[in-house]
Amino acid sequence: MNVKPRKTSLSIRKLEALIRRLPPYHPKLPFISEELSKKMAGYKGECSLDFYLEFLDPKQYFIFHDIRLKDDSRFFQTDTLIMTRSDLIIIEVKNIAGTIYFDPLFNQLIRIKEGKEMAFPNPLIQVKRHESQLKKWFRNNGLREMPIHSFIVISNPQTVIRTTPDNSLISQKVIHREAIPSKIIQFENSLHPSTFSEKELKKAIRI
Template sequence: MIVKKRIKPLKLFKFEALFRRLDLDHPKRQIASETYAKSLAGYRGERSLDFPLSFLPEQKYHVLHDLRLYDGSHYFQIDCLLLSSNLIIIIEVKNITGTLIFDSTFNQLIRINDNKDERAFSSPIIQVNRHVEQLQKWLKLQKFPAMPIEPLVIIGNDKSVIKSTEKGKSQTLSQFVLPYYVLPDKIKELEVRHTTYLLTKESQHTLSKQLQIQHHPLKFNILQHFQISESDLIKGIQCTNCKFYSMHRTFGTWACDRCMTTSKKAHMQALRDYYLLIGTTINNRQMNDFLQICSPHITKHLLNSLCSITIGTNKGRKYVLSFAFE
């Protein structure tokens, strides 16, 4: 059963907010777009696990997606963890198109695309094996018994060709690296190798719960990461129809000066963008500036109706923003 769902990473929402608020010709937009494309491909690759994992016995496995744990020295990210009473399987997903050559001599993954261009990536086998060591360290730190941990690298694109640089090594490679659609068969193979019950059902639930409690989401300040100034962002309220930042408040609603579209909640997207790009708290002055609202009374009314939690008093009051992202 899925005990920690895979949700769209907050990082992707931050990129999308940035693209709404950054000029097309901004010098940092290109590199941000390239980084976003890689992150989106990774997320889509992880989603390729959904179908093969649906074949697992629901009561036997606890499935935890997107875990970030601390082993006492370093944080480490696991794309997917499968926990049973017999073993733990950790999965690293790669969604890379083309011919994928695993070079065990230099510990690289080499991708050759349709244009015959070559590009090297760090070895996902090295990465997932390191995660095994870190997870073993984490289990000991949390005072759980040692468990057999099996690492897998799943290729999320069924059109990718998987190869090895060493002759006769492809059989060894296939023990770790496989296309997503053969995952159920691989798990059955691992079950045959690990038949000793090490956890009771109660202990399995306890470990599963602790993994969720100890998850530390990565904090990602997108403006700081790309060295983009807040002053570079486009301010105002974006029209829900024509997408220009041309809405103003009139008679309790928002109206677009260009296409005359009206909306009661157009300011919500602007506040979500502020939350994603700048911070989780906002005061009247900041809202007036970011949403380009001329009336402090309108700002105060909107914030009081939206935010139930405040910090400070009088002129030092800040409103705590809260949004759900799925």
């Protein structure tokens, strides 16, 4: 069930409004346009995932998009959160073209495109942090903790994913968007039976 549909983010709407108001010769217009292009690429990547999530049973999987929760004094946001009777699944979407290499030595993501390399923060670190923050959010709201897992979904089907031969974590956590339904179902089948009652599930959804 799609509990919280995906919407265009506030930051995108603000940038679009700002561009409409600025004169075409404004010196900051190229920077603002580039920032909007980056955010739109990310948003389109997230939207491209929605089609594949529709293959999940709506009676078993409760889907929340663009969830923004407060962890004590800080806020954190996840692209997609899936709640079941057994666990929580965090999905972080990356729309990166070219070849991406997960470097375990320096904990970074390297993109190789048109012969140029560019380093990005390691999304595995990001989702690990979100797992910890989500656990704290459950405790702070009087909810029983559930197992939390996460996946990095690469939305561009032409992106090549690489890492070191001994880095098995990447094959478990990083997948292309087409594989997400089968990966989640396969993963769910390997878990223990339901641990969250229907009452607890409805309470968490309402909050």
